[in-house]
Amino acid sequence: MADIHIRKEGRAGRITLNRPKALNALTYEMCLEIDAALKLWSDDAEVALVLFDAEGDRAFCAGGDIAEMYETGTQGDYAYGRRFWADEYRMNARIASYPKPVVSLLQGFTMGGGVGVGCHGSHRIVGESSQIAMPECGIGLMPDVGGSFLLALAPGRLGEYLGTTGARMGPADAILVGFADLFVPEADWPALISKLIETGDAQVILGYTSQPPEGRFAALRPEIDAHFAGETAGDILRALRHSDSAFAEEAMKAFTRSAPLSAACTVEMLHRLRGAPSMRRALELEYRFTYRSMEHGDFIEGIRAAIIDKDRNPRWRHDSAEAVSGMEVSKMLMPLGAQALTFEEELA
Numbered sequence: 001m002a003d004i005h006i007r008k009e010g011r012a013g014r015i016t017l018n019r020p021k022a023l024n025a026l027t028y029e030m031c032l033e034i035d036a037a038l039k040l041w042s043d044d045a046e047v048a049l050v051l052f053d054a055e056g057d058r059a060f061c062a063g064g065d066i067a068e069m070y071e072t073g074t075q076g077d078y079a080y081g082r083r084f085w086a087d088e089y090r091m092n093a094r095i096a097s098y099p100k101p102v103v104s105l106l107q108g109f110t111m112g113g114g115v116g117v118g119c120h121g122s123h124r125i126v127g128e129s130s131q132i133a134m135p136e137c138g139i140g141l142m143p144d145v146g147g148s149f150l151l152a153l154a155p156g157r158l159g160e161y162l163g164t165t166g167a168r169m170g171p172a173d174a175i176l177v178g179f180a181d182l183f184v185p186e187a188d189w190p191a192l193i194s195k196l197i198e199t200g201d202a203q204v205i206l207g208y209t210s211q212p213p214e215g216r217f218a219a220l221r222p223e224i225d226a227h228f229a230g231e232t233a234g235d236i237l238r239a240l241r242h243s244d245s246a247f248a249e250e251a252m253k254a255f256t257r258s259a260p261l262s263a264a265c266t267v268e269m270l271h272r273l274r275g276a277p278s279m280r281r282a283l284e285l286e287y288r289f290t291y292r293s294m295e296h297g298d299f300i301e302g303i304r305a306a307i308i309d310k311d312r313n314p315r316w317r318h319d320s321a322e323a324v325s326g327m328e329v330s331k332m333l334m335p336l337g338a339q340a341l342t343f344e345e346e347l348a
Contacts, residue, residue, distance in 0.1 A: 001018065002018060003017075003018055003019050003027060003029070003030055004016065004017055004018055004030045004033050004034070005018050006033060006034075006037045008041075008044075008046060008047060009197045010197035010198050010200065011046070011047070011048040011049065011196075011197065011198070011199060011200025011201075012047065012048070012049055012050070012051045012196055012197045012200060013037065013041040013044070013047040013049070013050045013051070014050075014051050014053075014197075015034055015037060015050065015051070015052050015053075016052075016053050016054060016055060017030070017052075017053075017054035017055065017060070017061055017117075018054075018055045019055075020054070020055045020056025020058065020059075021056075022065070023056075023058055023059035023061070023062035023063075023108075023109060024054045024055070024056065024059050024060060024061040024062065024114070025061065025062055025063055025064060025065040025113070026061055026063070026064045026065060026088075026113040026114065026116075026117065027064075027065045028065075028068070028083075028084045028087070028088075031084070031087055031088045031091050032087060032091075034091055034117065035087070035090065035091040035094060038050065038091070038094050038095065038098065039094075041100070042098070042099055042100070047100065047200075048100065048101075048199075048200025048201070049100055049101040049102070049103060049196065049200055049201075049202050050098065050100060050101070050102045050103070050121070051103045051104075051105075051193065051196055051197070052102070052103065052104040052105065052117060052118060052121070053104070053105040053193070054105075054107070056108075057107060057108060057129065058108045058109065059107070059108040059109040059110070059114070060104070060105070060106045060107055060108060060109070060110045060114050060118050061109075061110060061111075061113060061114025061117055061118065062108075062109040062110075062111050062112070062114060063111045063112035063113050063114060064084075064088070064112055064113035066139075066303060066307070067307075068080060069081040069084060069294075069299075069303075070300060070303045070304070070307070070308065073294040073299070073300050074300060078291075078294050078295055081290070081293075081294055082290075082291055082339075085144070085287060085290045085291070086287065086341055088113065088116060088145060089116075089144070089145065089146070089283040089286065089287060089341060090341075090343060091116070091117075092116040092117075092120055092145050092146045092279075092283060093146070093279060093280055093283055093343055095116075095117065095120045095121055096120040096121075096146060096279045097279070098121070098122075101121075101122045101123055101202035102120075102121030102122050102123070103121060103122070103123040103125065103196060103202055103205070104117070104118040104119070104121050104123070104124050104125065105125050105127075105189055105193075106118050106119075106124065106125060106126050106127075106130050106132065106174075106180065107127055107129050107130060107186060107189075108129050108130070108131065109131050109132075109133075110130065110131070110132045110133075111132070111133045111134070111135055112134065112135065112136055112144075112145065112147075113145055115132065115134060115145055115146070115147050115150070115179065116144075116145025116146055116147070117145075119132070119146075119147075119150060119179045119180065120146055120150075120279070122202065123181055123182065123202050123205055124179070124180040124181045124182070125180070125181070125182050125183075125184050125189075125192075125205065126171040126174050126175065126180040126182070126183055126184075126212065127171065127183070127184060127185060127186035127189065128171065128185065128186055128213070129186065130169075130170065130171045130174060130180070131168045131169070131170065132168065132169045132174045132179050132180065133162070133166055133167065133168040133169065134147045134151065134162060134163055134166060135166030136166075136262065137163065137164055137165075137166060137258035137259055137262040137263050137266060138166050138257055138258055138259070138302065138306065139259075139299065139302035139303055139306050139307075140259040140261075140262055140293065140297055140298030140299040140300070140301060140302030140303070140314070140316070141262060141289075141290065141293055141297075141299055141302070142163070142262045142265050142266045142269065142286070142289050142290075143162075143163045143266060143286075144283075144286040144287075144289070144290055145286075146279055146282055146283055146286075147163075147286075148163070148266070148269050148270060148273060148282045148285065148286055149273065149277055149278070149279045149281075149282035149283075150177070150178055150179055151163045151177075151270055152269075152270050152273035152274045152277045152282065153178050153277050154177045154178055155176070155177070155178075155221070156221055156224060156225040157224055157225045157227075157228035157229050158176075158177050158217060158221070158224055159177075159270045159274075160228040160229075160236065160266075160267055160270055161224045161227075161228045161251065162177065163266040163267075163270060164228075164233065164236065164254075164255050164258055164263045164266055164267065165251055165254035165255050165258070166254060166257075166258070167251075167254060169215070169217070170212075170213070170215050170216070171183050171212040171213065171215070172212040172213060172214055172215030172218075173215035173216060173217045173218075175212065175215075176215060176217055176218060177217065182205060182206075182209045183209060183210060183211065183212035184205065184208045184209055184210070185208075185210060188208045191208070192204070192205065192208045195207075220247055223245060223247045223248070224247075226239070227239045227240050227243060227247075227248055227251065230267075231271075232264065232267060232268075232321075232326070233260070233263040233264040233266070233267045233321035233324065234264070234320075234321045234322035234324070236255065236263075236267065236321070237252070237255060237256070237320060237321045237322060238322070240252040240255060255321075256320070259297070259298040259302055259314070259316045259317075259318075260316055260317075260318035260319070260320055260321045260323060260324050261297055261298055261316070261317055261318055261324055261328065261329075261332065262297070262298060263321050263324075264321055264324040264328070264329050265289055265329050265332050265333060268329050268333060269282075269285050269286070269289075269333065272285065272333075273285070280343055283341060284340065284341045285333060287336070287340070287341040288332065288333050288334065288335065288336055288340075289332050289333060291336055291339065292331075292332055296331070296332065297317075297332065298314070298316050298317055301314050301315060301316065302314055
């Protein structure tokens with residue numbers, strides 16, 4: 001059975017992720033197929049909108065399939081991972097600037113690579129089971145696939161909090177933070193899909209929306225803004241350490257599970273992007289980090305600890321965020337010169 005089901009139905013171009021046993025994790029081939037379909041449909045008069053959904057109820061897409069990246073990276077071959085990221089990021093950019101409505105139905109887990117597919121369209125729908133997160137710092141990466149762009153646009157310091165701790169957003173929180181737009185009860189999704197296919201009109205979604213269950217982050221905003229306002233990841237760690245609130249204790253546990261270099265680069269990236277947020281600028285910055293992440297960062301060790309050996313005991317390059325120097329952050333985020341991520345030719 002194919003990992004992805006791409007077809008035209010009625011007025012819709014439909015893309016269904018079809019690896020439910022793997023939580024619909026995104027392979028390199030799936031990225032390429034999505035991008036090819038989007039290119040094809042952009043000028044197709046029969047396709048009025050694009051509809052992303054996924055098989056199974058546990059996840060829309062819980063991330064990228066990184067087994068091959070690990071395998072090649074441990075052998076000192078970084079080319080495969082770099083190619084995967086570059087092509088994936090171009091696909092993310094295409095979704096974000098697509099000339100037609102892009103509707104995504106985000107049940108269960110939407111994380112990492114799933115955010116790149118599901119959270120850059122024009123109509124991002126969550127339901128009761130939705131759990132959205134950017135947990136990349138926990139495996140030695142940083143929020144990528146355009147996630148840094150969304151986090152930089154988030155209210156207050158929610159971006160720093162979510163990016164460095166990997167905290168999960170339920171439906172109301174995802175809407176508050178800007179990773180989703182509308183709540184539709186999941187029982188109504190089949191009827192909504194039928195209507196979208198029949199009409200090709202994304203406005204019909206408004207007839208199915210309702211208020212999501214109450215979220216957590218609106219009430220926590222004062223604490224989040226106070227603790228995550230530091231100039232560096234080390235500043236954030238010190239602020240959390242000197243608070244005795246239940247929130248600070250929980251946040252510090254999550255923060256200190258992240259790779260210190262990843263957390264430090266995440267904070268720096270969000271600060272750079274916040275002044276002039278742009279999806280392409282975010283992806284280009286992210287690529288600077290991911291391009292170097294296997295050779296000079298903690299990505300291979302993060303995957304080993306979380307997915308290969310599953311010992312949950314990564315040996316990071318730094319003992320804590322306070323031990324990461326500004327120079328080390330700058331080196332990870334330096335321009336790549338001739339290797340820089342490009343878009344013009346690919347998105348023509």
